[in-house]
Amino acid sequence: MDNIKSTSTQTKKISTIFIVIISVMLILSIAALFQVFESYRRGRLDTANLILSVSAVTISIYMLLQLRVKPLKLGFEPQKVLTTIECVSCGYKMTREFKAGDFMFKKVESCPQCNERMIISSIYKAPQQKS
Numbered sequence: 001m002d003n004i005k006s007t008s009t010q011t012k013k014i015s016t017i018f019i020v021i022i023s024v025m026l027i028l029s030i031a032a033l034f035q036v037f038e039s040y041r042r043g044r045l046d047t048a049n050l051i052l053s054v055s056a057v058t059i060s061i062y063m064l065l066q067l068r069v070k071p072l073k074l075g076f077e078p079q080k081v082l083t084t085i086e087c088v089s090c091g092y093k094m095t096r097e098f099k100a101g102d103f104m105f106k107k108v109e110s111c112p113q114c115n116e117r118m119i120i121s122s123i124y125k126a127p128q129q130k131s
């Protein structure tokens with residue numbers, strides 16, 4: 001888990017640098033594209049330059065889009081939800097995984113200690129587990 005965390009922060013740093021580099025590349029290639037259009041207006045078509053700048057613009061935009069998608073995906077980590085059940089009579093507590101239909105103060109199974117009614121006292125997201 002720690003390894004994954006440090007890797008993802010590293011990835012974020014790298015992608016920030018990449019975004020800057022790609023943005024510069026994009027600006028330069030758009031400038032190059034404008035120059036191609038300028039010379040075309042003067043009656044000279046620079047095909048090689050045109051292809052080069054168009055593909056540079058395409059690659060830059062594609063890479064920017066790719067980088068934008070990845071950090072979003074990294075943000076989604078499945079989190080466990082836990083339910084704490086408490087005995088109203090003796091205070092016995094137990095925690096189990098959240099089940100569909102659980103809600104605060106719902107009456108659940110009886111207490112294993114005193115056989116009194118138990119209620120759900122809290123529902124919360126489990127802290128990130130370290131493995």
Ligand SMILES: [Zn+2]
Nearest residue numbers: 087090111114
């Ligand atoms: Zn009890």
